[in-house]
Amino acid sequence: MYRTHTCGELNLEHLNKSVNLAGWVQRSRDLGGMTFVDLRDRYGITQLVFNMEENRELCLEARKLGREFVIQVTGKVAERSNKNPKLPTGDIEIIIETLRILNPAEVPPFTIENQTDGGDDLRMKYRYLDLRRTPIRKNLELRHRMAQEVRRYLDSQGFFEVETPFLIKTTPEGARDFVVPSRMNPGQFYALPQSPQTFKQLLMVAGYDRYFQIVKCFRDEDLRADRQPEFTQIDCEMSFVEREDVLDTFDGLAKHLFREVLGVEVEGSFPRMSYDTAMAEYGTDKPDLRFEMKFKELTSLVQGKGFQVFDGAEYTGGICAQGCAGYSRKELDELTDFVKRPQIGAKGLIYVKYNEDGTFRSTVEKFFGEEDLKSLANQFQARPGDLILILAGDRSATLKALSELRLEMGSRLNLMDKDTYRPLWVVDFPLLEWDEESGRYHAMHHPFTSPKIEDLKLFNTEPGKVRANAYDLVINGVEIGGGSIRIHDEKLQKLMFKNLGFTDEDAMEKFGFLMSAFRYGAPPHGGIAFGFDRWVALFAGQDSIRDVIAFPKNNSGRDVMIDTPSGISDEQLNELNLLLRPVKDQTQ
Numbered sequence: 001m002y003r004t005h006t007c008g009e010l011n012l013e014h015l016n017k018s019v020n021l022a023g024w025v026q027r028s029r030d031l032g033g034m035t036f037v038d039l040r041d042r043y044g045i046t047q048l049v050f051n052m053e054e055n056r057e058l059c060l061e062a063r064k065l066g067r068e069f070v071i072q073v074t075g076k077v078a079e080r081s082n083k084n085p086k087l088p089t090g091d092i093e094i095i096i097e098t099l100r101i102l103n104p105a106e107v108p109p110f111t112i113e114n115q116t117d118g119g120d121d122l123r124m125k126y127r128y129l130d131l132r133r134t135p136i137r138k139n140l141e142l143r144h145r146m147a148q149e150v151r152r153y154l155d156s157q158g159f160f161e162v163e164t165p166f167l168i169k170t171t172p173e174g175a176r177d178f179v180v181p182s183r184m185n186p187g188q189f190y191a192l193p194q195s196p197q198t199f200k201q202l203l204m205v206a207g208y209d210r211y212f213q214i215v216k217c218f219r220d221e222d223l224r225a226d227r228q229p230e231f232t233q234i235d236c237e238m239s240f241v242e243r244e245d246v247l248d249t250f251d252g253l254a255k256h257l258f259r260e261v262l263g264v265e266v267e268g269s270f271p272r273m274s275y276d277t278a279m280a281e282y283g284t285d286k287p288d289l290r291f292e293m294k295f296k297e298l299t300s301l302v303q304g305k306g307f308q309v310f311d312g313a314e315y316t317g318g319i320c321a322q323g324c325a326g327y328s329r330k331e332l333d334e335l336t337d338f339v340k341r342p343q344i345g346a347k348g349l350i351y352v353k354y355n356e357d358g359t360f361r362s363t364v365e366k367f368f369g370e371e372d373l374k375s376l377a378n379q380f381q382a383r384p385g386d387l388i389l390i391l392a393g394d395r396s397a398t399l400k401a402l403s404e405l406r407l408e409m410g411s412r413l414n415l416m417d418k419d420t421y422r423p424l425w426v427v428d429f430p431l432l433e434w435d436e437e438s439g440r441y442h443a444m445h446h447p448f449t450s451p452k453i454e455d456l457k458l459f460n461t462e463p464g465k466v467r468a469n470a471y472d473l474v475i476n477g478v479e480i481g482g483g484s485i486r487i488h489d490e491k492l493q494k495l496m497f498k499n500l501g502f503t504d505e506d507a508m509e510k511f512g513f514l515m516s517a518f519r520y521g522a523p524p525h526g527g528i529a530f531g532f533d534r535w536v537a538l539f540a541g542q543d544s545i546r547d548v549i550a551f552p553k554n555n556s557g558r559d560v561m562i563d564t565p566s567g568i569s570d571e572q573l574n575e576l577n578l579l580l581r582p583v584k585d586q587t588q
Contacts, residue, residue, distance in 0.1 A: 228533065
C-alpha cells in the first residue's frame with residue numbers, strides 16, 4: 001500500500017499512529033542534525049522529519065531529495081513543537097522510518113508555489129506542472145463542485161440530461177464553425193457545434209420537456225480573457241413555458257449555487273432591466289450593479305452655448321464620481337488618455353469639478369457660466385466634492401466609451417468588491433441588428449429567437465425595432481448566460497428567415513430538418529445557456545476563464561503544451577481527399 005492517509009488529513013487524533021504517505025517533495029530544509037521535508041499531494045502538505053542521530057543513512061538519503069521528487073515514506077505521527085496554524089496538518093509531523101524514491105524529478109522550470117516565478121507562456125507550456133499549484137487546483141475543485149450542484153438542482157427540478165452530437169451540420173449566423181472533413185463522404189464536412197441549439201429544440205418536439213447538459217461548444221472566433229475556442233455551457237430547454245417561468249427556474253439555479261458553493265443567500269427574484277434602459281444608463285447590455293454612477297444624457301442641455309464639441313455631437317452624456325473633485329491635473333490627464341485609447345475611441349474628456357466651497361471649475365467654463373455648471377450638477381444630483389466627467393460624439397460609440405470610463409472609475413474608487421454579487425436579468429433585446437458589410441439584418445441572438453408578439457406588425461415596416469423575447473443573466477458586469485423563448489411555429493420561423501435574407505431554398509437547405517419537425521406538433525418552448533467557465537471564474541474571483549480550465553488554449557488558439565494545431569501527414573490528407581493551398585503571407 002503506497003499510502004494509508006493523504007497529506008491533508010492527519011492531525012493530533014493520529015498521534016503515535018504508524019502511517020504510509022506518498023506524494024511530491026514541495027521543499028526541504030537541512031538544519032544540521034535534522035532534515036525537514038514538506039510532502040505534498042492533492043489534499044495538502046505534511047511535514048516529514050529525518051533525524052541524523054537516530055538514522056544517519058536515512059537522513060543523508062533525505063538530503064538528496066530535490067523539488068518534485070515522488071516519494072513514499074513510513075513513519076509515526078508526532079506533535080510538532082513549532083506548530084503551523086496556516087496548515088490543516090500544522091499540529092503534527094511524521095518521524096520517518098523508511099524512505100523510498102518512486103521517481104526522481106528534474107528541476108522544474110518554475111516554482112510550484114502559490115506565488116510562482118513562472119510567466120503565463122511558461123506555465124502554459126508546462127501546464128501539467130502548473131496544475132500542481134494550489135490556486136489552480138482549488139479552481140478545478142470549485143469547478144467540479146459547481147458542476148455537481150448544477151446537476152443536483154436541475155435533477156430536483158425534473159430536468160433530463162441528454163447528450164447531443166459533436167459532429168453536426170454547418171449552419172449560418174454566429175461565429176465561424178470549426179469543420180471536420182469526412183473520410184467516408186469525400187468532399188463533405190461536419191461542423192463542431194457552436195451550441196446544441198437545434199438539437200435541444202428537437203428534444204422539445206420529441207416531448208422531453210425539461211432537458212439539460214453540461215456540454216462542450218466550439219467557436220472559431222478571436223480570443224480574449226473570457227473566450228476560448230472550446231468552452232463549456234450549461235445548456236437547458238423547457239416546454240410549455242413563458243419567459244417568467246424560465247427566469248424563475250434559473251433564478252433558483254443561481255441562488256442554489258450561491259448558497260451551496262459560496263454560502264451566500266440571495267433573497268427575492270433577480271431584478272429585470274430592459275436592454276434600452278441598460279444602454280441608456282450604463283452604455284452596455286451587461287451592467288455592473290455593484291455601484292451606481294448611472295449615465296445622464298445632457299445633449300439638449302449643453303447645445304447652443306457655442307462649444308462646438310457639444311453642438312456638433314449626436315449624444316453628450318456623463319457620470320458623477322462622488323468625492324473626486326480633488327482629482328489633480330495629472331489624474332484628469334490620465335483619465336483623458338484612458339478614454340482616448342484606440343479600443344475606447346473617445347476624442348477627449350470634459351470635466352466639471354464641484355468644489356467643496358460650492359464653486360465650479362471646468363474645461364468648458366469659457367462657454368458655461370456658474371449657473372450653467374450648477375444646472376449640469378443638478379442633473380446628477382451632485383454635491384460639493386463631486387466630479388462630473390462628460391463625453392460627446394456619435395451616440396453608440398460615446399455610450400461604449402462612457403461605459404468603459406464608468407468601470408475605470410469604479411475600479412479606481414474600489415467600488416467593485418469581488419465578494420459582493422449583484423445579479424440582474426437584462427430583457428427585451430432587439431431581435432435583429434443591421435450589418436453594413438453584408439447589407440442585411442442578422443439575428444442578435446440566433447434565428448430561432450421569438451419576437452415579442454406585440455411587435456410582429458413592425459416586421460414589414462421597421463424590422464430593426466422588433467424586440468426579442470430574449471434575456472441574459474448578468475452578474476457583476478459579466479454575462480453569465482442568455483436565452484430566449486423560441487419560435488415554434490413554421491410560418492413565423494419562415495418570416496424570421498425572410499428578414500434575415502434567407503431564401504426559402506436557403507432555409508430548407510440549412511434548417512429543413514427543424515422546419516419539418518415543427519409540422520409534427522412543436523410545443524411552445526424556451527431555454528437558456530450559461531457560460532460555465534465564466535460562472536466558475538466569477539465565483540473563483542478570476543479575471544480569465546483560462547485559470548478555471550484544466551488545459552486551455554492561449555490567445556492565438558494554440559495549446560503550447562502539446563503543440564497544436566499542427567500539420568497532418570500527406571497520407572492523412574489523401575485519405576480525406578484534401579489538397580492544401582499555400583498559406584498567404586499575412587504581413588503583406
